[in-house]
Amino acid sequence: MFDTARVVDLGQDDSASPILHVDMDAFFASVELADHPGLRGRPLIVGGQERGVVLAATYEARAFGIRSGMPMAMARVRCPSAVVLPPRQDVYRRVSARVMAILGDITPVMQQLSVDEAFLDVSGARRRLGAPREIGAMIRTRIRDELGLAASVGIAPTMFVSKIASTRAKPDGMLVVPADSAVAFLHQLDVSALWGVGESTRAKLAETGIHTIADLAHTPPATLRARLGVASAARLHDLAWGRDPRRVTPTRTERSISAEHTFAVDTSDQAELARAMLGQAHTVARRLREAGLLTRGVAIKVRMSDFTTLTRSRRLDAPSDLAREIYRAAVALLAGVTIQRGGVRLIGVRADDLAPAASTAVQSLLGEDDTQQRALESVLDDVVRRFPGSATIAASLLTSPEERPDVRARERAGEV
C-alpha cells in the first residue's frame, strides 16, 4: 500500500533536479529499534505511556492504522500487541545531530527543517560527488551503515516537489522527479499534497470540484481568487505548476569550513608548517567552491606540543574561494605566532564568515585578474574528484624529489 507511488515511472533524468529532501523514516521509532534490535518486526510505538499521543510508529504499527499524533488510547485499541516505549528526546537529538553532520558533509547548502528532515541543494556538490541520484543513494547508504537507520530521499527541481517526492518514496526509498516530469508528477496528486492545503482549504476546493492538483492548475485564477483570496490563490496556482521560488537557505548563518592536520612528530619547521597549511588552504578552497561559497575571513589554529592552542584570524581584502588567498592570509597569521620550543602538534586553517558566491559582490584588486588562478584551481578540483585521495598538486606540497613530476620527468629523460 505504500509502494503505489513508487511505480510511477518518471524517468531518471536528474540533471535539472538538484534539490534533495531527506526525511528519516519513523525516526523516533527507528532509533528505538536500532537500540532494541530484539523488537524488530513487532509493532512499535513511541509516545506517552498513559494519556499521551503517538509521537512515532513503525511501519508494522502503521499497518494497524496507527498514525503520529493519534491519542495513545486509540492506538492501544487498534493494536493491543504494540510495544509502547517512552520518548528519549536526548537520544533522538544526538542521533539527529549525526544525521545532519552526514548531510553537512555533502554540502553546506543544507536547510534543516526539523529533527528528522532537511533540504539540500547539491548543485555545487555535483562535481565532487556526482549526480543528485548518486548523492541521494550515498546519503541513504551512509545513514544506514553508520546509524542503522532508514532515510527516504526525494529529488526534484524545487523544494516542495522534493518534499512530496520523499513522502512518495517512503519507506526506505528514493524518488527522482526529473524537471520535465515535475508538472505531470504533481498533477496526478490530490490537492492535499500541496503545502498549505489543509482540511478547510481542501473542503473549499472540493466544493468547486477541484480534487487533484491538475484540477487546481486548470482552474481560472479568478475562480481561485474568489474562493481562496488573492495571496493563497496565486501561491497555490504557482505550486500547482511546479513553481516554487524558495531557495534552500542554510539555517545556520555562522558556518565555517576548516581543515586540520596533526603531525606524526611535533615540528617547529616553518617550511613544514607552511606546507601543511598550503594543503589545508587547497582543501578549504575546494570545499568553498563546491558549496558555492566565498569566505571573508581566514583563521588558523596552532596547537603546541603542550596542548596550548592558539587561534588567529584576519579578514580578507575581498571575499574569496581561492587557495592562494587563503594560504596568503594563513601564512601571514602564522608569522605572528611564536612557536614554542616543543614545536607544533596540530595546525589548521579555517574559512570564517562565509557568503554565497552567487550573490556576493567582490571588489577585486586593480590589475589583479584572478581568472587564471581560478581556472588552475578548478583543474585541481577535477583531479581530486577523478582520483580521490590524490594530493592537491601545488608543487611545494611534494616533499621528496621522487614525488616531484618535474624531477621524475627528467629522470625518465635520462637527465638525472
Next chain:
Amino acid sequence: MKFTVERDVLAEAVTWTARSLPSRPSIPVLAGVRLEATSTGTLALSSFDYEVSAVSEITAEVTEPGTVLVSGRLLAEISRSLPSRPVEIVVEGTRAVLTCGSSRFTLLTMPLEDYPALPALPPASGTIDAHAFAEAVSQVTIAASRDETLPLLTGVRLEIEGDTLTLLATDRYRLAMREVAWNPATPGLSATALVRARTLSEVAKSLTSAGALSISLPSGSGSEIVGFEAGGRRTTSLLVDGDYPPVRRLFPESTTSHAVVATQSLVEAARRVALVAERNTPIRLEFSEGQVVLEAGQGEDAQASEAIESTFDGETITTAYNPGYLLDALGAVGKEFTRISFTHGTKPSVITGQTAVDSTEDSGFRYLIQPIRFAG
C-alpha cells in the same frame, strides 16, 4: 623673555603649528610648542613629533629675546578664546604668564633641554602655485589607503620630471593620478617622494594663503624628509618607507569605447541609486547608445534604477562599481563633463574630465577604477 603679539596672528600661528601634536606623546615635551622670540622682532613657533615638524614665523614686538616650551594644545585653546587685544607673554622662572586685556593665564613651562632639534629644511626643489597644489592633492588623496597595515599605500607618491609634478595614490582598488605643471629649481630635475596622504592633505590645505609654495624633495643624498614652505610657514615630514609599486602601468595603453556624461547629472543619479546599495554592494552601469542606466540592489532587497543621457561609442557594456569609489572620482574630476573609458566590463575603467561634451579629454587627472564582479 618678553614679547607682545596680535591676538589673531598668534591664534592662527599656534593653531597651525600645534595641528598635528600628538594627544598622547611618547615623551611629554613633544606635546609642547616651542616659542622663540628674537631681537629682530620675530616669533618662531615650532612643533615636532619625530615624524612631522612645523615652524611658523610671525612678527612680534620683542622686548626681551628668549625661548620657552609650553603645552601646545593649551596655548592654542587659550589664544583662540582670547579677546581681540594685544597678547603679552612674559617668562618668569618656570612659568610663562600670558596677559590679554584683563585676562591672565599662567602656564607651566617644559624643559627645553629635553626638546629634540627640528630637522633642517632641505633646499627647495621648486615652486608651485599653492592653490593648484592643494587641488591636485585633494584629487589624489581620495584614493589613498586608510589601512594602517599597508603603510606604503597610505602615502601619496610625488614624482618630478622636469617641469611636471605627478601625484599618485592607490588603495589597490582604484588609482588616482594627477599631473600638474611646476617650476623646478634646476632644469631637468628628477625626484620622487612618498608622503603620508593625511599629512600631505593637511599641509596643502593650510599653505594656500601665500601664492607660491616651495617644495623640497629628497635629492637622493640620504635625506629622508620632504619639506614645504609658504608665507612664513614651513613643515617637514618623514617619508613613508618602501618602494612604491609601479602603478602607472596599470592604466590601459588604449581603450576600446568611451562614454561622456554631464558630471553633475551622473553624481546626482549615482547618489540616488546608491541609496539602496548596501555596504559592499555595487552600483551597476549599463552604457549603450545615448544613455547610461544606473541600477543598484538585487533579489529581494530594495532596488533602484535611473537612466541619464550619455554619449557612447561601442558595443553595449555593463559594469559595476563600488558607489563610493565612483562618487570619489566624479567629485575629483573637476570638469563639467566626465569621460569613462573601457576596454571590457570586467577590466579597470579610466575616468577623466573634459570641458565640453565634444571636446577632447583633459588627461591631467586620471582615475582608474576596478569594477566589482560577482564570483558566482
